[in-house]
Amino acid sequence: MSDAILKVSNLSVAYGRVEAVRGVSLSIPHGNIVTVIGANGAGKTTLMNAIMGVLPSVGEVALDGKPMGRSLVEARVNNGLCLVPEKRELFSTMSVEDNLRLGAYRFGSSAVPGGLRDVFARFPRLEERRKQEAGTLSGGERQMLAMGRALMSRPRLLMLDEPSLGLAPLIVKEIFHIVTDLRKAGVSILLVEQNARAALQVADYAYVMELGEFTMSGPAAELAADKRVIESYLGLGGGRH
Amino acid sequence: MNSTIALFLAQDGIINGAIYALVGVTLVLVFAVTRIIFVPQGELIAWAALTVAALEAGAVPGTAYLLVVLGAAAAALELAREWRELTARYLLAMLATDLALPIGLLLAVIQLAPLKLGFTFNVIATLALLVPMGSLIYRIAFQPLAEATVLVLLIAAIGVHFALVGLGLVFFGAEGVRTTPLLSGTFPLGPLVVKWQSVSVLVVTLLVLGGLYVFFERTMMGKALRATAVNRLGARLVGVPVRATGRIAFTLAATIGAVSGILIGSLTTIYYDSGFLIGLKGFVGAILAGLGSYPLTALAAVFVGLLESYSAFFASAFKEVIVFSIIIPVLLWRSLTSGTHHDEDEEV
């Protein structure tokens, strides 16, 4: 077994004629947090969707050293891969609790009570709202629900696409707290964040993506000190847009 | 009209309405999961009734041969379309469910049908022959179109309807049948004479509706089906095999269709092409309720049954016209009140 939980080699993804991701390679060591930073439209979401199998791609994606080929999304979920997508994709007309239950689909109903307990401990707000329809939640609550639904599947590799988008600072802190917590529990994480400064702080390793390609990579602390990264992504005000 | 006649008509209407409710609820279910308006549900109902009738007569029902045909067709088409992607395990499963099972059932029915084993056997055999047809029909006609628009799916459904009516004529002939009811006899209830048969229809209908409620509200599989209807991508991301949800929905449809057919066979004479009108009335019920809510659909379908029953008395020549015309004011009202509503689930 290789020491990388995920290895992406020479991956390209196209929307029709337009290549949004071009020949990208990345590797996520077991139990590490890896972040991809880049401007809007760089191709970060596209990359994650391709790894999840939602988008067709050329190149190789290997989980635990085993190429996943063209396997279906559900097969990847069953192997412990989980994506919190940029648009969250909640079940808007179903209750908060049902959304969470479905997160545990791959284990069946038996995994639900334990999972709910963990998620409610992290997000007490979700417990208060458990009977409410997901579509009527506030923006921040929806993010929590998306995160909670992902945790219900007890992923080995969690991919987070802008988990702090639109959240109040206190909740952002909580999200990053969870990310480091999960890492301690041995979960590997691929993180995409507009808040590059915070991402580089929690991450072990980082890639910089520009126009569909990786232009820089290195240990997160090194990139955080790199002049070009500071200029383009960290700015002066803390990297928020 | 005196009150006795009114009550008698009401009984009739409610019983037919119960069957329409089963159809309507099935249409809502299939539409929610697959966005298909399953026009041929009526054919499954007619086939079930014809199957029971054949078994009662000690004959081998056409459905036993039809199942073999559908199984072979599904396997052949899937092989032709996706032979590159099929795994050995899937091929074996296909061999078992599409070829071995139908042929096994056919052989069993050929052996057992002449023995006239009675009501329970007839019901079990009918279910065994009809239930697998749901997912076979889905795989033959709809699975390749899973990403198509509602309109394309509707056109496919109409095509399937005509194909099934044709197959029905070939395999069952043009004769009408009527089956013996589960319970016969009557009992007085106030001024009304109630048929035990009516009671059995109502009880079975309520059981099916209750079963559906439990399935969708209490089980992971049921919730996964609802989730697929609400957000297909979201469902894929939690690991729901969305390709299978279509098959499950159609299996449920075929099961409810078989039950409906077993019930309706004793209420009225069924021909190979009787399914269409039954399906259409269930459809009217589903449309009245906005093709969304199960309980409202069931109520609307009972209303359709009552309307049909009373218009048969007052203006029998126009009964179908009256039933189908009520859809017009409802559609008008809907298009006026929900003018800004557009299709939210078109994205996949």
Ligand SMILES: Nc1ncnc2c1ncn2[C@@H]1O[C@H](COP(=O)(O)OP(=O)(O)OP(=O)(O)O)[C@@H](O)[C@H]1O
């Ligand atoms: N469905 C699509 N069809 C065509 N082009 C698309 C589609 N989705 C994304 N793109 C294009 O692909 C490129 C990469 O998009 P992507 O969403 O991956 O960027 P991103 O790095 O996630 O950006 P952001 O930080 O804004 O979320 C963009 O130029 C985008 O316009």
Ligand SMILES: [Mg+2]
């Ligand atoms: Mg993005």
